[in-house]
Amino acid sequence: MEVKAFFWKKTHLLLLDQRVLPHKEEWLVLEDHRQVAQAIKDMAVRGAPAIGCVAAYGFVLGVKKGYPPEEVYNTLKNTRPTAYNLFYALDRVTRALKEGADPEEEAVKIEEEDYKANRQMGEIGKDLVPDNARVLTICNTGALATAGWGTALGVIRSAHRAGKKVFVWVCETRPFLQGARLTAWELLKEGIPHSIITDSTAGFLMKKGMVDCVLVGADRITRRGDVANKIGTYTLSVLAKHHRIPFYVVAPTSTFDPHITDGDTIPIEERSQEEVKSFHGCRVAPDGSPALHWAFDVTPAENITAIITEKGVVKLQG
Numbered sequence: 001m002e003v004k005a006f007f008w009k010k011t012h013l014l015l016l017d018q019r020v021l022p023h024k025e026e027w028l029v030l031e032d033h034r035q036v037a038q039a040i041k042d043m044a045v046r047g048a049p050a051i052g053c054v055a056a057y058g059f060v061l062g063v064k065k066g067y068p069p070e071e072v073y074n075t076l077k078n079t080r081p082t083a084y085n086l087f088y089a090l091d092r093v094t095r096a097l098k099e100g101a102d103p104e105e106e107a108v109k110i111e112e113e114d115y116k117a118n119r120q121m122g123e124i125g126k127d128l129v130p131d132n133a134r135v136l137t138i139c140n141t142g143a144l145a146t147a148g149w150g151t152a153l154g155v156i157r158s159a160h161r162a163g164k165k166v167f168v169w170v171c172e173t174r175p176f177l178q179g180a181r182l183t184a185w186e187l188l189k190e191g192i193p194h195s196i197i198t199d200s201t202a203g204f205l206m207k208k209g210m211v212d213c214v215l216v217g218a219d220r221i222t223r224r225g226d227v228a229n230k231i232g233t234y235t236l237s238v239l240a241k242h243h244r245i246p247f248y249v250v251a252p253t254s255t256f257d258p259h260i261t262d263g264d265t266i267p268i269e270e271r272s273q274e275e276v277k278s279f280h281g282c283r284v285a286p287d288g289s290p291a292l293h294w295a296f297d298v299t300p301a302e303n304i305t306a307i308i309t310e311k312g313v314v315k316l317q318g
């Protein structure tokens with residue numbers, strides 16, 4: 001059975017709590033937009049497309065409960081600033097409501113379209129992954145980050161299912177550990193060979209010739225092809241360029257922000273210092289030391305070989 005991060009149940013949203021994976025599988029029952037907003041803020045659900053889908057259902061729950069649509073929209077809009085899918089999805093459901101259409105039908109369409117896009121990206125992207133490839137990835141871009149299947153991890157899944165031998169280097173992705181906890185969990189379930197590495201191991205692996213390509217997701221892509229993604233992605237792009245390793249971004253067109261050209265204008269989320277100063281809830285840093293915690297960085301189009309979308313491959317200068 002395929003991994004699913006959430007299930008729409010019309011009167012509530014069932015959400016797999018990603019904060020306790022991989023050792024516990026606990027489901028949250030979310031009954032209104034405020035509960036959904038809190039789940040997004042707390043990263044019980046995360047990943048740009050998944051955030052968009054869940055926020056759209058949160059809007060439906062809030063409106064069904066009779067809350068003013070503007071309050072519902074603003075509560076959800078103000079959860080996390082970087083992933084464009086959040087705003088894309090909320091704009092679609094609010095427009096549906098304004099135009100007298102059914103926002104619930106729109107929310108279901110958003111989920112169905114995202115899953116279909118992931119399968120299409122998998123089919124397109126798998127041909128770019130050589131047989132016996134050692135692929136390096138960061139964060140989680142699988143079924144847990146989307147409506148199902150995944151983006152970059154979806155390409156890996158499709159290549160594996162097509163019979164290609166693929167090995168995955170999984171950057172642990174400090175501090176939330178999306179790689180060590182979530183990507184590893186999905187790969188184990190899929191039976192895809194992999195090894196978890198510390199984020200700082202990536203460059204040495206590339207230097208030793210142990211990486212054949214890099215596959216990452218995206219949270220927001222600008223008109224010129226600059227990409228906001230998990231913090232550390234930019235570093236990987238510089239290393240990949242230096243070592244002449246193909247660097248692919250996999251993202252649906254719903255992640256593309258048509259209003260922004262320069263990646264440096266993308267709002268970058270700054271999360272609590274506590275997430276850096278602790279290791280999965282256990283405080284490791286001294287109380288008196290401050291911490292800077294940017295959750296994303298921006299990779300310029302010049303560092304990207306190509307962006308794989310459900311509509312085809314956009315080659316860049318990388």
Ligand SMILES: CSC[C@H]1O[C@H](OP(=O)(O)O)[C@H](O)[C@@H]1O
Nearest residue numbers: 046047048139145217218229230
């Ligand atoms: C398929 S997009 C996943 C994308 O979202 C992640 O960020 P977060 O876990 O903080 O929501 C990361 O940037 C992934 O590439």
